[in-house]
Amino acid sequence: MTTETKTLLAVDGLNVRTPHRTLVHDFSLHMAHGERIGLIGESGSGKSMTTTALLGLLPNGVTADGSVRLDGHDGNLLQAPESELMRIRGRDMAMVFQEPLTALNPLMRAGDQVAEIMLQHRLAPSKAEARRRAIEMLDAVHLPDPAQAARAYPHQLSGGQRQRVMLAMALANDPALLLCDEPTTALDVTVQRQVLDLILELVRERGTGLLFITHDLAVVANMCTRVLVMNQGVVVEEGPTEDIFTKPQHPYTRGLLAASDLEATDADGRLFTVASAQDYVPPTVDTDPAAASAEAAPPEPAETPAAPAAPAAPAETVMKVTDLVRTYTRGRTSLFKPAPEVHALKGISFEVPRGGRLGVVGESGSGKSTLLRILAGLDQPTSGSAVVAGNEVAGAKESQLRQLRQQLQIVFQDPMGSLDPRMTVEQIISEPLLVRGRNETAAERSRMVAEMLEAVGLPAESAARYPHQFSGGQRQRISIARALICRPEVVVADEPVSALDVSVRAQVLNLLADLVDEYGLTLVFVSHDLNVVRHLCDSVIVMQSGEIVEAGDTETVYRDPQHPYTKRLIDSSLTLRQELTHAS
Template identity: 80%
Template sequence: MTSAQHPGATAAPADALLAVDGLHVRTAERTLVHDFSLHMAHGERIGLIGESGSGKSMTTTALLGLLPHGVAADGSVRVDGYAGNLLDAPEADLMRLRGKDLAMVFQEPLTALNPLMRAGAQVAEIMLRHRMVSSKAEAHRRAVEMLDAVHLPDPAEAARAYPHQLSGGQRQRVMLAMALANDPSLLLCDEPTTALDVTVQRQVLDLILELVRARGTGLLFITHDLAVVANMCTRVLVMNEGTVVEAGETETVFTRPQHPYTRGLLAASDLDAVDERGRLFTVATARAYVPPTVEAAGASEADPEAAAQTALAPAAGTGTTSGRAPRTANGDDRAPVMRVTDLVRTYSRGKTSLFAPAAQVRALTGISFEVPEGGRLGVVGESGSGKSTLLRILAGLDQPTSGSAIVAGNEVAGARESQLRDLRQNLQIVFQDPMGSLDPRMTVAQIISEPLLVPGRDETAADRRRMVAEMLDAVGLPASAASRFPHEFSGGQRQRISIARALICRPKVVVADEPVSALDVSVRAQVLNLLADLVDEYGLTLVFVSHDLNVVRHLCDSVIVMQSGAIIEAGDTETIYRNPQHPYTEKLIASSLTLRHELAGTPDAGASARTPE
């Protein structure tokens, strides 16, 4: 690897903020991270990207001295302000450095925050622990100032709240306030926005960028999302199987990748690019992928209408959707397989007073739409918009307060459990987390064949074995998978098992609830291609629930946008994406990060053009 490719191949400057040389992370059985080197200057922003298992998190936990039991590190890790090697430092020294000179923002704030402490007290504790303030009163005052600095509305009130009383985005802002309370010289962010809605993600990313630039803080940003790195970082390292395979300036690596793995990640991340068959690129098919150029990305930003017209007729290796004829959520001339009319769902909260009535929450406020047979409907909206409530009603898992929901000829409203049996044969769900929806005690064959065991079906054991083998082949898994258990498969393979289970009884409708949000980008592309192929092959109607507007744009013909339990916009996907009519839809689209759009400007330019809300 040349010195241009490997940041650690040359000597670290004397004033480097972080100098990592020859870092190895090992267990007794194998090496997890091989010869990792990184030199970071003060104020520099570096992205560390790679898929699950690539060694990103092990590298960062080694830097902080937080490796789990049974895992050891050797090499050299030096940080400005500490004379020795952090890998050899005593725990007392590391405790002084963590939270003061080195700070971390974790992926899931609810597990990182103390549920028994108020938010303000947790921010104040960081300052008191490192003696950065003279008194508890001063720490509390500074904590409120920090919560204000991370743009929490009513910071004094937020300081009195417990973590469970805050939204996901607000909890992540509290984590950021804690991380920056002592003005550290290095901030490490480990997938800090993965679990957030698209608009909240954009706000948190802009906030991180604003704060580190204003304070001159070095940023090491760990993620598998290449669009986020293009937005945040000036330099990037690509890891695969514990090794840095490519490194350099972000624009150079993303527009002129040298390593096949980097090209594969770029290809799978770029939902604006499809192959000659209209399918997303994967790591395996990335040879034909043409990486975006900054000039082309800038041109699409300047004239999105012209770019969209070009994308509908993709040339070699570029495009958007697979060229299907547009279909709308309403007004199609085909018979609807799903008809929702004035659907209302109201929940009662627990009483907070002996005399006052229980508060009512309107999860759905009278929505109506139709989906034609063979249609692909995307349902988008942020947390709390009513997507999950709608899904539960369509699947017969919940009853509406009023209104009608007819799915595959079955009326859900008012139906008894025995009357929903036919519905559940004709509608199947693919859930977000395959590991959580697959029984760990059952073999794959038992899991996939389980929908065939309901009363009224007459398949024999031999029929079920044959059907399981056919479905495993359809989703690209070997026949030997039938005798194995879910924990023996990767996340993408487990999602394929979920899809096989959903399709074995030949349903008319498949509802996919965020089926790719927990997957790596390369696996995401494979699963989306698989879903599209199977929907076409089996003539299915697809309802795809997601907060990722770019995925919906690629996969779905029509879309409904939900906010606060209401449909605020609906129609043909491309029409809505090119010309949104509602301010909320426009905000969702503007907040979505795409690789090509982020490459259209430098991270600094992008940050200056936006202000966090």
């Protein structure tokens, strides 16, 4: 770091420890004013522990030593008293957290929360002035009606709007340093893109230093000029973003890049993982856009449209949805007005052939989850028909639905929420076999569980353990084993990889693709990650506000979207190769 550009943050030899082990080893970072640095790594790599140490917010029993110095403050912040840290937090150094709902006060209006930050640090002379400035800040973060948003409580705002309020709070006092910890992980792609563009615009305008923590490498390529890669508490590689992403030196960096790049596959057509990344060729930054897009687009899909001419007989339809409508009635808000109606599905129709892989894409509120619940027999349509594996869902009695649930299984987004913590893995996986009409013995069930554990790549001894003893990716494998044990015809996967690290995501997607082929399954894959759907699915339907706005062969829809909403979704989704091309 040159002495001309004054150092904003100097971290030297930072160690973060519990009484039993060291979580972060010898972390060092020198950041200039206005510099944007990305800190990347997977869950457990020490990213969040590093940032909470910088803020002096480590949990009880965790200690930090080393040196942290911030421009404008004398001395080592790790040794500073809490009173001084409280003055610094929110004024000179601010943080945007991953989950705004837990970070915002549910009992305070949004505008008051922004105003409170200014009043705490005495940067507004009066409450009235702080409120006026709070509305200005909500306007600066592009909330549609800032005065109205200021009066709203957090639960009355959408996820993207709450994240904007968090950003307004973080930037209210014009801090020199902004720390962002996975601030867009829980957001839809178009909202994610807006929030990222907004953060970039605001830090550039204000000359704010940005430390951006994420496991999404495309986001770092979009946001940051320099990057540090962490693995198991150690920085394994650092340098300019372009160099790290096109010429990675460390095998772990190469592995992360390979697993993030859903446009690259190995010789068997499977996604790369950290373990299989040695043959991965990193993207090259090419200033000629035509050459760059030729590099980014794998050559195989261009030839696919010719292939379907061979089989003459049409594939049997496993799922047929016709004019499906679902209308909810919300709770009454007034004695004199009728209860408001929500039109979750507005007459949608589609078919899935046996062995097909259908992607369902759309943002929050598009009707994806309602559709899933109806297909799985967990909800009844208001009108229309849904035939799944020969079972009509509409109007079906519980005994008829039992048959459907043997033939359709769901893999949920959050394995921790869908696995019973008091049951062993064997009990969890074998549970679908305990329905009336099946007659396997206990020994046969144990043998089937062992086979399924092997199929999803978990050791046989996992059967005796409990869900909390596994990582997120392993828990998702247990969910997949449970879904497949009764050999269903259809598997519905609801955002099954959105909560996973990139390398685990690649492993789970490869596993799903292998099992779909091996068992001849029909897959319905719901996701807001368009790149995942493009990799895994052969056809796609795009949903918006309860309607299908576009449907067709995946590659055709992605290359030539006809509906403006599909085009917006595709333009908003970040891919590593595109970001590197734009950055150059």
